[in-house]
Amino acid sequence: MTQIIQKILVANRGEIACRIMKTAHKLGFFTVAVYSDADRNALHVQQADEAIYIGAADPTSSYLNSEKIINAALTTQADAIHPGYGFLSENADFADKCARAGLVFIGPSPDAIALMGSKRLSKIAMLNADVPCIPGYEGSDQTNATLIEQANIIGFPLMVKASAGGGGKGMRLVHKAEELVAQISTARSEALNAFGCDELILERALIAPRHIEIQIFADHHGNTVYLGERDCSVQRRHQKVIEEAPSPFVDVALRKRMGEAAVAAAKACQYCGAGTVEFLVDSDKQFYFLEMNTRLQVEHPVTELVTGLDLVEWQLRVACKEPLPLAQQDIHITGHAIEVRLYAEEPRQNFMPQTGKVKIWQPASNARTDHSVYTNMEVSSHYDPMLAKIIVNADNRNGAIRKMARALSETQILGINTNKHFLQNIVQSPAFSGSEVTTAFIEQHAQGEAMQGSLTPSFSLLAKAALLFTLARTSNKDEPSPFIPTWQHSMGIPYPVKLCCNDMTTPLTVTPEGERYRVRHSDTGEAITLTPLACSTTSLEVEVKQQRHRVRFSKPDNTLFIDDGTGHFVFTCVTHSKAVNQAKQGTAQVSAVMDGVIVALLVEQDSAVNAGDTVAIMEAMKMEHPLKATIDGVVQLNAIETGDQVKSKQVIATILQAEEVTHEQK
Template identity: 50%
Template sequence: MSAFSKVLIANRGEIACRIQRTAQALGYRTVAVYSDADAQALHVQMADEAVNIGPAPVNQSYLNITAILDAAQRTGADAVHPGYGFLSENAAFANACLNAGLTFIGPSVQAIELMGSKRRSKLAMIEAGVPCIAGYQGHQQDDATLQQEAQRIGYPVMIKASAGGGGRGMRLVHDSSQLLDQLRIARSEALNAFGSDELILEQALIEPRHVEIQVFGDSHGHLIYLGERDCSIQRRHQKIIEEAPCPVMTPELRQAMGEAALKAGRAVNYVGAGTVEFLLDRNGHFYFLEMNTRLQVEHPVTELITGLDLVEWQLNIAAGEPLPLKQADVTLNGHAMEVRLYAEDPAQGFLPQTGDVLRWEPAVGGRIDHGLLEGQRISPFYDAMLGKIIAHGATREEARRKVLRAVEDTLLLGVTTNQTLLIELLKHPDFVAGDFSTGFIAEHFNQITCHAPTHEQIALAAALFYQHSADAHRQGLVGWRNNPSVPWAYRLEINEQVHGIVVSALEGNRLQANGIDISNLSTDGRQATLVINGIRRRVAYHLDDTQLWLPGMKVINRTQQVASRQTDAGSGTVKAPMDGAIVEVCVSAGETVTQGQLLLVLEAMKMEHPLTAGIDGVIKGVQVMAGDQVRNRQVLLEIEKP
C-alpha cells in the first residue's frame, strides 16, 4: 500500500481544477503550481497551497521538472498527479518523481516510455496481435528514407510526431511535392512540443471514425475496459466533440475493440487510467492509433455513462487499492456528449485567440469543467482550450439537446471562441443522425466565414452605444448633443465590415434604428433588457468606450474615426494573426518573393502557423527576428510591389 496525503497537481487550467475537486473530496490536501501568467488563476485559488514555478513560457514553468519537484519538497507533497498534456506522458518526469520518493499517479515509467513513442508502441502492438495500420516506424529519420517509405506506403500519408499527440507534429500529405515542407514543419512542432523530432508515417485512412477505449489497471494484475468514446469531430487533428457510446457501436464490435485494448494494456503491464485509440472504417475494421498513458480530456463522458469518478479511481489505484469492479460488472447507461470551448477563430482557419475574459457565466445545470475567472488574460503560451461543456441523457438525442442548450446559454465575452461553430455542428442534420467521420468539418464546414450580423443585432448595438452616450450626458460628460430628437448616425465595425445606422429617439422611451423599433431599453452595465420589434429580450453585453461585446460578436464604434484601415498581407503588409512568438524568419530585406512563399513561422498556443506572401514583390523591411514575442495585428514585415 502506497499511502499519501498531499497531492501536487503538475498542471493548470480546467484539469487542475477537476483533479482538485475529487482529491479534496477524498480528504487529500492539494498543491497547485503556477507560472507568472497564472498567478491569479482559478486552480491556484482552489488549492490548499500554491507555488510559483517560473515565467510564463512552458519550458520555464510547467515543463520545468526541477521546479516542480522543488515545489513538492517545499510543501511536503508526497504524490504528484500530472493531469494531461505537459509532463503527463514524460517518462523522465515520472522517474524523477519516484526517485524523489513521490507517488506518481499514473502508469509505470516503462509503460509511459514505450507508449509515448508512436514508433516503438506500434512495433509492440504488432507483436501483441493488435490490428495496426500500414506505415513506417523505423529508426532511420533522414528525408531520403522517409520519401522512399512514403512512396512505398502510397499517398495520402500521415506524418506523426512519434513522441506526442494533440495534433502537434501531425500533417496530412496528399502528394510527394508536399512531403519535404510538411516533414520540416512536423519536425519543428514535435521538437518544440515534445523535445523529440522523431516521426512515423502511416497510410491515411479516408474518413474513418476515431474511437477510443478507456482502460484501467491496478497493481494486482487486473485490467478492464470501460466502454468507448467517439471522438471523430475534429479540426487540425484535435477533438472538438466527443460522445459515449459510439453511435455505430455494436456489442460484438465493442467486445472486439475492448479485447484489443486489453491486449495493448497487458503488453506493458498497465496500471492506472489509459486510453487505447483506434481508427474505425466504414466496414467495421479497426486499427491501433496510439495509447495515451494518462487521463483524457474527454474522460467526463465515460464518467457520466458509467457513474464512476475516474480521478477517484486514479488516486485509489495509486494508493495500492484493487479495481472496485470486474469486467462483467461494468454497465453503460444512457448517452453523454462533450464539446470543447476553444479560444480560436474558425473563420480564420481556427487561429488561436487571446484577450481578456470580460464576462464568464457558464450555463446553469449540467456539467461544465473549466478553469476560468472573469478578468483573467487568455495568453498565447498555453493550449487554446478554455473548458468543456458536458451533458448526459437517456438517449443520444436527449444528450445532444441538453449540450446544445448548455452551449447556447454559456456566456463568454472578451475573447473570440468557437462557440457559434459548436452550435452549428450540434445542429447539423448528419451529426444529429450520427453519420459522420473525422472528415466531417472539412466536408461540411470547409469554408467557414464570419457570420453577417442581423439587422436586429446591428440595431441593438447602436441602441447600446446611444444609451451609453445618454448616460454619459446625464453624468455631465462631453460628447452628447443637447437635442435628443436629432437623429444620431453611427458607423459600427463588425467582422471588419463597417455598417451605417441612424438612431432616432421617439416619445415613450422608444428608439428607432434603421427602421427597427426598440423600446423599454434598460441597462446595468452587464445586461440589457429591451423590447425589439415587439419581442422582449435580455442580452448580456460589455461596453468599454468604443468597443462593445455581445454574445458571438465584437462591435467597434468607428463613428468618430476617419475611415481607414492598414493594408494586410494581400497588399504588402504582413501582420501577426494572433499573439505569439516568431520561430523562424525565412526572408531578409531586399529579397524578391513570390505570392504564396513562406516568409515567417509564428508559434502560438503550442502550434506553428506559417505566414506567406500575399503578393509578388521585394521585401522592404523585416521588423522581427526569431524569438521575438509579438502581439495580434503587429506589423512583421512589408513587401513592396515591383
C-alpha cells in the same frame, strides 16, 4: 501494502488542475498548485491549499521544467505528483525522476510510458499481443530507400507518421507514389523539430474512419478493466472537438471485442493506472490500434457520466495501491453523454487562436462545465487555447444533443472570441444528429459561413449596438432600469452614430419616436425600429416587429462586446473620433495576428517580396502563424528581432511598392 499519500502536487494548470483538486479535496488530500508568471491569479492557484511559483510564462521555463516541478514538490513536502494531461504527463524521464526523488507519480511506470510513447515500438508490442493493427511498416531501418520500398508494398493512399509524436505533427497523407519522397522529408523535419526524433512509421490510410477509444484501468494487484468506449471522430487537424459515450456506431459485441483488445494492450506493457487505447474503426466495424495514451484524457468526463464513476478518484486510489473498486462485470453503461471543447479561437478566421480579457463568464445551469475561467481573466498566448469543457448527459443520444445545444446557448462568454457558436451549429446539424460522424465530419459538413459564422454583423445587431451607445441607464446595478438618452434631442431629430467592427465602419442614425427608436443605415437606407423593454449592465431586451430579442453585452468605456446568438462581436464607437489618415497609396503593413513571439524573420531589410510571401513566423498558443506580405514591394522592417514578444496588431514590417521606394529616396 497501501501507499501513504497525504499531499498531492498537481503539475499542471487550467481546467484539469482544478478538476484534479476537486476530487483530491473530496477524498481528504491536501493539494499544491504550481504557477508561472502568466498564472499568478489563475483559478487553479486560488483553489489549491498551497501554491508555489515555478518560473516564467513560457512552458519550457515552468510547466515543462521537470527539475522545478520536483523541487516544488519537495519544498512543499508533497508525497505525490499528479501530471494531469499534456506537459509532462507522458514523459517517461519525468516519471523516473519522481520515483528517484521518493515521490509517487500518479500514472503508469516509466517503461510503459516510454513504450507507448513510440508509435513504432508500441505497434510492434501490439502485434505481438495480437491486438489488431493497421497494415504498415514499423521497422528500424529508416532509410528513404527502405521507406519507399515498403510504401509500394503497402499501397496508396498511406499515412506517414512521426513515431514519437501526436497532434498531427509529422503526419502526412500521401495519395501518390510521386509525392512520397517530399512528404517523408517534411514529416522527418516536423518530427525532429517537435519531438527531437525523426523516426517514422508507414500505415495504410483509412479514409474517413471513426476514431473510437477505450478507457482502461489497471491496479497494482493484477486487475485490469475497460470502462466502455468514447467516440472522438469529430476532429479538426487531428485534434478532437466533440466526444461522446457510448459511440452510436458501437454495438455490444464490438464493445466487448474492443474492450478485450484494449485490456490485452495494457497487459502487454504491465500497465497500471488510467489509460486510453485509441482505435480507428472502418465502416465494416473492423478496428485497428492507433496509439495508447498513458494518462487521463481530456474527454474522460463523458465516461464518468455514463458509468457513474470518478476516474480521478480511481487514479488516486490506485496510486495509494488500493485494488480497483469494481470488477469488469460490475461496470455498466447507462444513458448518453456528450462533451465539447470551448476554445479561444475564431472559426470565422480559419480558427485563429485568440487572446484578451474575459469580460463576462457564466457557465450553463444544465451542464457540467470543467473550466478555469473567471471574469476579468486574461487569456494569454503562452498555452493551449482550450478554456473549458461542457459536458451533458441524458437517457439517449437525442436527449443529450438537445441538452448540449441548450447548454451552449446558456454559456455566456464575452470579451474574447470562441468557437461556441460553431460547436452549437455542429450539434444542431442534421449530419451530427444522424450519426454521420467520421474523422472527415468537419471537412464534409462544417465548412462555410453557415457553420463557422460570419464576421459581418447583421443590421439588426448593428441597430442594437447603436442603441446601447446612445442610451444610458439610470442605475449601475445589474438589474433592469429606465433609459435616458445620452444626448439632448427633439422628437424626430436623428442622432448620428458611427460604429467600427472588424475594421469596417458603418454610419448610422438613431431617431427617437416616443418609446421607440428608429435606426437607419446612412449609406444603404436600411432601417429598423426598436422598442427597449429592459436593460441591465449585461443584457438588453428589445422588441422588433412584435418579437422580443435578448442580447448579452459588456460595455467598458467606448468598446462594446456583444453576442446576440449568431456570434461574438466587438464594436467601437467612432462617432466623435478624428479621421485617421489612411495608409499611403502603395504601402501595406505586416502585423502580428495576436500576442505571441516572433520565432523567425524570413526577409532582410530592403529585400524584395511578392504578395503571399511569408515575412515572419510568430508562435502563439502552441501554433505557428505565418505573417505574409499582401502586395509586391520592398520590405522595411521595424525594430523586431527573432525571439521578441509582440502584441496583437503590432506592426512587424511595412511593404513599399517600387514607386513608393523611389519617392522615399527622393
